[in-house]
Structures are given as C-alpha cells and as structure tokens.
Amino acid sequence: MSARASGEVREEGSAGTAEPPQRPSGRRRGxxxxxxxxxxxxxxxxxxxxxxxxxxxxxxxxxxxxxxxxxxxxxxxxxxxxxxVDLPPDLPQRVATVLAGPVEGLGERMVRTYLGLWEDPATAAPLLTMFRSAVTTEQAADLLRDFLSARVLRQVAPGLGTDRPELRALLASSHLLGTVVARFVLHVEPLASLERDEVVALLAPTVQHYLTGDLARAR
CATH class of the missing domain: 1.10.10.60 (Homeodomain-like)
Known part of the structure; x- marks a missing residue:
C-alpha cells in the first residue's frame, strides 16, 4: 500500500486534521x-x-x-x-524585578537580571538561537527587535521616572547586548571567563548612568 493510501502526512503538504503519520519501528512514540x-x-x-x-x-x-x-x-x-525561541512566560516578571528597589541600584539589578537570563538554561537556549540567527534572516532579526522592545524596553522604560525613558532603556540594553554577545556567543577572553560579580561591578556604573544620569544633547 502506498504512503498516500495509508493516510501518511506528506512532507510538503498541509497536515490539516490528519492523524500523525505512521513511524517506522525504533522511532519515538507518544x-x-x-x-x-x-x-x-x-x-x-x-x-x-x-x-x-x-x-x-x-x-x-x-x-x-x-x-x-x-x-x-x-x-x-x-x-x-x-x-x-519562545521564552518562558515569567520573563516579563523577571525583567520587572529590575525596578524593585532603590533607584541608585537600578543599574546593578539590570545587569544581574540580564546576565541571569543568559546563565539560566531555560532562557539561554532560545536567546542564543535568536542572536545567532538574527544575522542571517530578517525573521530572526524581527524576533530579536521584538524581544528588546516588548520584553525589555516596555517593561523597564515606564518605571524609570526620568526624561527620555525609552532611549535610556535602549542605550542600557544595547550596552548589555554587546557584552552578552562577547561573553556568551563569541566567548571573547578575558570577558568570557570573568566571574559574574566582576562583570556586574564593571558594567553597573555605565548602565546606571544610561538609566538615571544626565544624557548629553547635541549643541
């Protein structure tokens, strides 16, 4: 009997309401x-x-x-x-924790949260997929922009209570983006081998300035 006659789903066709194709012995079941x-x-x-x-x-x-x-x-x-690349549903809440606490520690909390997303296997795998694929396909680039916008900027920016909040959040996110690419994607030394606390200490002042300090304007 042919594959079509037995009701097997064709590779190039639409699955519709058909039952899953019969799999040879040794294939995964369930x-x-x-x-x-x-x-x-x-x-x-x-x-x-x-x-x-x-x-x-x-x-x-x-x-x-x-x-x-x-x-x-x-x-x-x-x-x-x-x-x-679907990230865990609790990600917005995790990002929102950045705003919980004194404003003077905002930069440090944002750095720790951002690095934590890359150190947690549940979020690191989809993030790595997005970052590596963004350079080869527009769809992946769109997903990355959506992540930075919807999952980071829209969560953090409204709670800053400063001028130009979206620009501030974008500057901070872009700074951290470069760091995670070098540390987790390209594994550039010595950044890749630094202890997490040291990376936080190095980045937090700059991120804090982006979020709450005076931003230069063109004269």
Missing part, C-alpha cells in the same frame, strides 16, 4: 515526547548553525523522527523557529 524532542533538536540546530543553514531534515535527524512529523506538529520551518 505525542508529548515527540513534540518535545523536535523542539529540543530545533533549538540546538538553530543555535548551532543559525536559521538559514538549518533545515527540517537536519532537525528531524537530530530528533530521530520523520520530517512529516515536524510538519504535523509545527507546520513550517518558520513556525518551528518561532516555537523554538
């Missing part, structure tokens, strides 16, 4: 386990090679499933990428 395996493999592949160089076939091979299953669970490569 919807939740298969879906999780695909997502984990996608995050690893996107983070390692970027969006453009990653194919559904390489993800399927890493997850030990058929490509048709990826299409069944996630649809297109774009849809899978969006799922792979």
């Amino acid at each position: 919807h939740s386990g298969t879906r999780a395996a695909i997502l984990t493999a996608a995050r690893e592949q996107f983070a390692a090679t970027g969006y453009s160089a990653t194919s559904l076939r390489t993800i399927a091979a890493a997850a030990g499933v058929d490509v048709a299953l990826i299409r069944y669970f996630y649809g297109s490569k774009d849809d899978l990428f969006a799922a792979a």
